[in-house]
Amino acid sequence: MGRDTAPLWTCESCGRTFANRNQTHACGRSSLESHFEGKSPVVRAIYERFLAMLERSGPVTVLPEKTRIAFHVRMSFAQLTVRRNWVLGHFVLARRAEDPLFIKVETFSPRNHTHLFRLDSPEQVDALEPFAREAYAVGQQRHLARPD
Numbered sequence: 001m002g003r004d005t006a007p008l009w010t011c012e013s014c015g016r017t018f019a020n021r022n023q024t025h026a027c028g029r030s031s032l033e034s035h036f037e038g039k040s041p042v043v044r045a046i047y048e049r050f051l052a053m054l055e056r057s058g059p060v061t062v063l064p065e066k067t068r069i070a071f072h073v074r075m076s077f078a079q080l081t082v083r084r085n086w087v088l089g090h091f092v093l094a095r096r097a098e099d100p101l102f103i104k105v106e107t108f109s110p111r112n113h114t115h116l117f118r119l120d121s122p123e124q125v126d127a128l129e130p131f132a133r134e135a136y137a138v139g140q141q142r143h144l145a146r147p148d
Contacts, residue, residue, distance in 0.1 A: 035082050043085065046086075046087045056133075077139030094138050
């Protein structure tokens with residue numbers, strides 16, 4: 001059984017699933033709506049368009065956390081942090097992608113690179129779609145699968 005098909009571990013306290021057993025995390029529960037309170041309507045429109053883009057790759061679990069909204073398949077592969085009038089986000093890719101869309105790229109391991117972006121309008125989301133598909137595959141842990 002490959003890592004991309006192994007059963008997920010579920011935290012007994014919060015019900016969140018993880019690819020790794022007993023993975024460290026904060027069990028706090030947050031509501032999605034709390035992220036949009038007092039924010040410009042453009043922020044919600046950016047979120048909706050971003051989620052629709054991710055869902056074109058397949059099913060996505062939305063995990064509203066205290067400071068961010070994470071997007072998860074087997075593992076979290078993208079996140080958004082909403083500000084009053086704009087959105088900060090990142091994708092996790094298995095490679096380092098140098099592109100002007102990204103304001104910062106951080107490397108954590110050879111197959112774990114965080115690509116930070118800023119969105120000021122819903123229309124900017126569309127340019128991220130190729131990277132969203134790639135990040136979704138990371139969320140599925142396809143980058144860890146061994147060829148048969």
